[in-house]
Amino acid sequence: MIQRLSIICFFTAVLASTAGPPDVSGEKAFGTRPYASFEKPAVCASCHSDIYQQWTQAMMSQAYTHHWDEIEYFDLAVPHSEKVPSLKGPVDGCNGCHTPMAYMAGDAPPPRPSENSRANESVNCDVCHTISGFEGDIPFNFSFVSSPGSVKYGAKEGRVSPYHETRFNSLYTKAEYCGNCHNEKSPFGVWVKSTQIEWAEGPYAQEDVACFKCHMPKARGRNAKMAEEDDVAQHLFHGAHDPGKVGGAVELRMHPDERELEPGETVTLQVQLFNAKAGHKIPSGSVEDRMLWLEVTAMDASGREFRIPVDPKGFPGEEYTIASDEALAYQDMGIPKGLADFKGVARDGVPAGSRIFRMPYFDPEGRMTIMQWNTKSLGPDYRIGPRETKIETFTWDIPDDAAPGRVTFHARLNFRKLVKPVADFLGVPEDESEIMHVNSAETWIDVVE
Numbered sequence: 166m167i168q169r170l171s172i173i174c175f176f177t178a179v180l181a182s183t184a185g186p187p188d189v190s191g192e193k194a195f196g197t198r199p200y201a202s203f204e205k206p207a208v209c210a211s212c213h214s215d216i217y218q219q220w221t222q223a224m225m226s227q228a229y230t231h232h233w234d235e236i237e238y239f240d241l242a243v244p245h246s247e248k249v250p251s252l253k254g255p256v257d258g259c260n261g262c263h264t265p266m267a268y269m270a271g272d273a274p275p276p277r278p279s280e281n282s283r284a285n286e287s288v289n290c291d292v293c294h295t296i297s298g299f300e301g302d303i304p305f306n307f308s309f310v311s312s313p314g315s316v317k318y319g320a321k322e323g324r325v326s327p328y329h330e331t332r333f334n335s336l337y338t339k340a341e342y343c344g345n346c347h348n349e350k351s352p353f354g355v356w357v358k359s360t361q362i363e364w365a366e367g368p369y370a371q372e373d374v375a376c377f378k379c380h381m382p383k384a385r386g387r388n389a390k391m392a393e394e395d396d397v398a399q400h401l402f403h404g405a406h407d408p409g410k411v412g413g414a415v416e417l418r419m420h421p422d423e424r425e426l427e428p429g430e431t432v433t434l435q436v437q438l439f440n441a442k443a444g445h446k447i448p449s450g451s452v453e454d455r456m457l458w459l460e461v462t463a464m465d466a467s468g469r470e471f472r473i474p475v476d477p478k479g480f481p482g483e484e485y486t487i488a489s490d491e492a493l494a495y496q497d498m499g500i501p502k503g504l505a506d507f508k509g510v511a512r513d514g515v516p517a518g519s520r521i522f523r524m525p526y527f528d529p530e531g532r533m534t535i536m537q538w539n540t541k542s543l544g545p546d547y548r549i550g551p552r553e554t555k556i557e558t559f560t561w562d563i564p565d566d567a568a569p570g571r572v573t574f575h576a577r578l579n580f581r582k583l584v585k586p587v588a589d590f591l592g593v594p595e596d597e598s599e600i601m602h603v604n605s606a607e608t609w610i611d612v613v614e
């Protein structure tokens with residue numbers, strides 16, 4: 166046993182001496198290797214041209230340069246860590262997932278995107294394809310082991326390339342691979358991102374439908390200019406920034422408890438919301454930013470419109486899931502912004518009475534926050550799980566003066582990547598808070614006299 170260990174140690178030492186610093190993961194990787202350890206995507210592009218072009222359109226290639234990432238990192242996270250020194254490590258850690266090369270180079274904070282440094286390559290080809298494993302039971306906080314060099318790892322066996330070695334690695338077929346960056350723990354030990362964990366607890370894990378099947382679907386083609394035709398993993402990584410991915414992810418139906426009613430009577434509508442498309446909860450990932458909400462309106466025969474608030478269910482913390490005109494939140498943005506006694510901004514920015522599917526994040530003072538690194542606790546998890554169906558009810562007292570005839574009800578499920586009042590406060594470009602339509606349903610009653 167001891168002999169075998171020493172042989173392994175010998176080989177590790179030889180490898181380490183030829184391949185640069187030893188393979189390390191997570192925080193231990195900070196400042197261990199220069200940018201030059203990794204090849205540029207342009208090099209891979211000469212042979213893997215389609216995959217390269219797909220990647221340039223995916224958020225992976227913009228994880229450091231995208232406007233909202235730049236604003237949150239440079240206007241909130243970095244100034245916060247300058248005021249609270251214990252946050253320096255966690256805030257440097259943003260780069261461990263958003264621009265891993267910069268993290269491993271110890272370049273923190275990296276130059277601004279406008280300076281066009283290699284940090285702009287964000288999550289690039291070589292970072293992903295030189296991941297050789299991960300440390301721990303559950304992957305999180307860039308726990309991947311990085312082994313840059315001539316070996317490119319992948320999900321296929323026995324591939325031959327004129328430029329690099331290839332090696333099959335079973336991690337490239339497992340959701341844990343993605344979990345290295347798609348699960349995140351805050352400095353307070355709270356899971357502030359848990360996409361892979363949500364997946365592992367849901368039905369798709371049991372059926373072996375991992376992330377790749379939906380975000381890197383396979384299609385016939387060539388994965389390199391000189392390769393044979395094959396089923397090739399498309400590097401789409403389409404998620405919350407793709408209206409086509411978000412659209413239809415949840416299916417809606419709605420019906421009334423009765424079809425014929427008189428003015429002054431009460432009708433109760435049921436809306437069924439079925440998460441048909443996502444392998445994890447909706448919303449997932451940056452849950453602190455995302456808004457998913459259901460609005461229901463009625464229109465009577467004369468064209469008058471009424472907004473119907475959702476019926477409360479009575480669970481603890483439910484107030485965070487029903488849109489309010491008055492509630493303020495996100496006061497902790499005042500710390501990095503240097504605003505004393507900052508009152509916060511509107512919590513929701515969507516019509517009052519809408520049902521919001523969310524999980525609120527709380528700062529150490531118990532106020533709602535979008536700063537996941539400042540998250541000490543979580544509120545009720547009222548998101549829609551994979552293949553889960555939630556039912557919401559809306560009760561409406563038909564006005565005495567409602568026009569006789571048909572009343573049409575509209576239910577609309579909307580999505581926003583970032584809470585609008587936060588986006589407006591921080592000057593985040595509009596596309597981050599635009600309304601994305603997920604799905605709609607309609608039903609009707611007749612008002613009789």
Ligand code: HEC
Pocket residue numbers: 204205206208209210211212213290291294317318319320321322323324325326327328329331332333388389391392393
């Ligand atoms: C000179 C052309 C060329 C260049 C440059 C090149 N590759 Fe390849 N690569 C290939 C060929 C050919 C294959 C084998 C394709 C096949 O048969 O499936 C391949 C295969 C791969 C595979 C699949 C390995 C597997 O076992 O599943 C990965 C991953 C890969 N390359 C990554 C990269 C990365 C990352 C870069 C840039 C750092 C790069 N390649 C640069 C030609 C190239």
Ligand code: HEC
Pocket residue numbers: 206209210213216217218220225288289290291293294319320321337338342377381388389395396397398400
């Ligand atoms: C976020 C990590 C990630 C990034 C970024 C990434 N890849 Fe991949 N790539 C993967 C994974 C995972 C697979 C295997 C997917 C599967 O088989 O389901 C893969 C598969 C491949 C394959 C084999 C495809 C096949 O099915 O034949 C090639 C070639 C490849 N990648 C090259 C690249 C190149 C070139 C880039 C940059 C332009 C790139 N990758 C960017 C994770 C990544």
Ligand code: HEC
Pocket residue numbers: 224225227228229231234261262263265288292293342343344345346347376377380381402403404405406407
């Ligand atoms: C090295 C870290 C890393 C790995 C590994 C990784 N991702 Fe990501 N991924 C990110 C980051 C960072 C973003 C956020 C980009 C941004 O700033 O909007 C992202 C974004 C995405 C998005 C886009 C979400 C949106 O809001 O539009 C999808 C989808 C995604 N990743 C899927 C995957 C899948 C599937 C895998 C495994 C094959 C994977 N990722 C592996 C870091 C990673």
Ligand code: HEC
Pocket residue numbers: 340343344347360361362364369374375376377378379380403404405410411414442443444445446447448449450451455
């Ligand atoms: C059955 C298909 C399916 C599987 C499996 C799946 N996803 Fe998704 N994913 C979707 C759909 C559909 C969306 C768009 C709806 C949404 O935003 O949640 C999405 C959205 C996302 C987003 C953006 C979430 C947000 O709200 O910002 C990320 C990140 C992501 N997926 C990563 C992953 C990772 C990582 C895995 C594996 C652990 C995975 N997905 C597995 C279908 C899938």
Ligand code: HEC
Pocket residue numbers: 231233234237238242255256258259260261262263305306307345346347348349350404405449450451452454538582
């Ligand atoms: C464990 C990996 C990881 C760490 C650490 C991390 N992020 Fe992220 N971040 C991601 C992933 C993955 C996504 C995409 C999730 C999604 O699409 O819902 C993301 C999304 C974001 C987004 C939203 C992007 C958009 O366009 O909607 C912002 C902003 C962001 N991160 C900033 C930060 C900041 C600032 C830090 C450090 C305080 C940080 N991140 C730390 C992995 C990480």
